Amino acid sequence: MSPVTIPVGPQHPALKEPESFDITLEGERILGVTMRLGYNHRGIEKACEARSWVQDLFLLERICGICSHAHSTAFCMAVEDIASLQVPPRAQFIRTLVGELERIHSHLLWLGVAGHEIGLDTLMMYAWRDRETVMDLLALLTGNRVNYGINLIGGVRRDVSAEQLEQVLRSIDFLEQRVRYYVEVARTESTLHQRLAGVGPLSMDDARRLGAIGPTGRASMVDRDTRRDDPYLAYGEVQFKVITDWHCDVYGRTLVRLGELLESFSIIRQLAARLPAGPLKVKAPRKVPAGQAVARYEAPRGEDLHFVRSNGTERPERVKVRAPTLANLASVAKMLENHRLADVPIVIAAIDPCFSCTDRAVRLARSAGCERLSWAELRQHGIDWYRREAGLDLAALDRRLAAHPPPGGPP
Amino acid sequence: MPDAAATKAWLEERFGAQAAAPRARRVFAEVPAGSLRAVLEVAREELGFDALCAITGLDEGESLAAIYHLACAHGTVLSLKTRVPRASPSLPTVTDLFPGAADYERELDDLLGFHIEGLPPGRRYPLPEDFPRDQKPLRKDWSAR
Numbered sequence: 001m002s003p004v005t006i007p008v009g010p011q012h013p014a015l016k017e018p019e020s021f022d023i024t025l026e027g028e029r030i031l032g033v034t035m036r037l038g039y040n041h042r043g044i045e046k047a048c049e050a051r052s053w054v055q056d057l058f059l060l061e062r063i064c065g066i067c068s069h070a071h072s073t074a075f076c077m078a079v080e081d082i083a084s085l086q087v088p089p090r091a092q093f094i095r096t097l098v099g100e101l102e103r104i105h106s107h108l109l110w111l112g113v114a115g116h117e118i119g120l121d122t123l124m125m126y127a128w129r130d131r132e133t134v135m136d137l138l139a140l141l142t143g144n145r146v147n148y149g150i151n152l153i154g155g156v157r158r159d160v161s162a163e164q165l166e167q168v169l170r171s172i173d174f175l176e177q178r179v180r181y182y183v184e185v186a187r188t189e190s191t192l193h194q195r196l197a198g199v200g201p202l203s204m205d206d207a208r209r210l211g212a213i214g215p216t217g218r219a220s221m222v223d224r225d226t227r228r229d230d231p232y233l234a235y236g237e238v239q240f241k242v243i244t245d246w247h248c249d250v251y252g253r254t255l256v257r258l259g260e261l262l263e264s265f266s267i268i269r270q271l272a273a274r275l276p277a278g279p280l281k282v283k284a285p286r287k288v289p290a291g292q293a294v295a296r297y298e299a300p301r302g303e304d305l306h307f308v309r310s311n312g313t314e315r316p317e318r319v320k321v322r323a324p325t326l327a328n329l330a331s332v333a334k335m336l337e338n339h340r341l342a343d344v345p346i347v348i349a350a351i352d353p354c355f356s357c358t359d360r361a362v363r364l365a366r367s368a369g370c371e372r373l374s375w376a377e378l379r380q381h382g383i384d385w386y387r388r389e390a391g392l393d394l395a396a397l398d399r400r401l402a403a404h405p406p407p408g409g410p411p
Numbered sequence: 412m413p414d415a416a417a418t419k420a421w422l423e424e425r426f427g428a429q430a431a432a433p434r435a436r437r438v439f440a441e442v443p444a445g446s447l448r449a450v451l452e453v454a455r456e457e458l459g460f461d462a463l464c465a466i467t468g469l470d471e472g473e474s475l476a477a478i479y480h481l482a483c484a485h486g487t488v489l490s491l492k493t494r495v496p497r498a499s500p501s502l503p504t505v506t507d508l509f510p511g512a513a514d515y516e517r518e519l520d521d522l523l524g525f526h527i528e529g530l531p532p533g534r535r536y537p538l539p540e541d542f543p544r545d546q547k548p549l550r551k552d553w554s555a556r
Contacts (some may be wrong), residue, residue: 224462293437307490320465330511363466
């Protein structure tokens with residue numbers, strides 16, 4: 001049988017973000033994979049050169065809807081390094097706290113996606129229900145579920161009150177109990193083990209050679225974690241273990257992320273117990289002195305690197321961002337070689353490629369100037385808006401369908 | 412494993428490179444394009460800089476520059492800069508030393524117009540296939556308008 005090449009993506013039901021994979025197959029066996037990336041390229045690095053330092057902070061936070069805090073913190077750390085700003089300890093702790101809550105939300109999101117990709121949608125429903133707990137905490141502390149906007153160059157925008165910390169600790173207790181249950185499921189549930197063990201293998205040598213980072217690397221025994229190796233924010237002041245695993249497959253990547261969740265709960269308790277008093281920010285200059293800096297941040301998917309150069313003006317000379325997914329994609333081709341077509345979705349999902357997953361239901365708080373809409377009213381509002389703004393008459397489509405019903409009646 | 416000061420001293424002694432260690436765990440150095448591969452290889456073998464985190468491309472007017480950010484297990488990041496003339500911005504590939512570097516090198520080509528000698532064929536990254544090849548958006552004289 002001669003090899004066949006099947007295009008998967010850029011729009012495909014199994015992948016939630018635009019990436020294109022050309023998969024060459026012999027029967028069910030994958031001979032090779034070529035990727036086409038860049039569909040989400042928005043020219044953010046170029047745009048940064050035309051905006052002020054503060055505008056860039058908010059632009060860079062929008063690189064990703066999941067690990068937004070990773071990008072804004074990495075940028076802040078680089079700029080603060082160039083400008084020699086001493087960020088107050090309380091601000092460092094608050095940044096770390098939000099960073100760990102973000103890791104919890106991201107890992108729980110991944111657990112749900114992984115469950116969905118292997119047909120275990122019950123796991124997705126459970127994991128995403130529990131994830132709402134941490135989304136509520138992020139909204140409580142920062143005002144936003146995603147794109148928290150907590151960082152300023154030189155510190156943070158908002159303080160954390162004692163009542164908020166109590167709520168964080170209560171929710172963390174609940175989440176820890178849930179994650180211990182998922183660890184139990186992962187260790188004892190045979191369907192999960194059978195579906196994930198041996199799928200998407202990546203040996204330690206390959207992981208090192210191809211530069212795999214984050215949980216993808218650590219599940220292949222690459223013992224690297226920027227939080228420990230290159231401590232930043234408050235990570236030098238808390239105790240935690242770097243979780244590695246010897247399975248070197250999707251099962252190992254699941255165990256690593258679950259283990260990291262438990263470590264995050266421990267880090268948050270330590271931060272809450274030792275949150276120092278003091279100011280939240282130092283004043284940042286409008287013009288950042290000439291210089292350059294490299295900042296690294298352990299995002300939920302692995303190391304996020306920002307290089308920033310200033311020429312002493314109100315705008316940066318160059319901002320370079322290397323997000324973790326790019327570093328891990330070289331490993332995906334290796335993981336898929338000689339494996340089955342049916343494993344493609346879970347193997348790609350197992351590196352946790354960054355999905356822009358910010359959709360949620362709209363709820364308007366009842367206050368002056370706001371009205372509360374039911375789903376039906378919201379739907380009608382949408383139809384009316386598009387008719388008004390874009391000249392799109394959806395009612396015409398209904399009339400046409402009524403005049404010419406499809407054969408066999410409505411679906 | 413080397414800290415920033417030891418890495419700086421090693422680069423100055425071994426390669427006569429200009430190096431600076433502005434803070435703990437950060438080293439910046441500049442090497443000629445001709446010795447880039449040798450420095451990368453020796454830094455990996457002798458000092459343990461076994462991970463290429465990223466390559467930053469820069470437009471510096473008369474010349475284009477690339478900064479290779481290398482990391483080791485103990486947190487030190489070595490940023491090795493090399494400059495090439497704007498008229499002939501040619502650099503050797505490092506994909507044989509760091510196989511994960513292919514996309515980083517394609518990005519240097521796509522966004523700044525570097526010519527990477529020996530880069531294996533592949534689809535371009537990150538710009539679309541139909542984006543004009545002679546347009547290099549990260550060059551300072553390029554504007555979207």
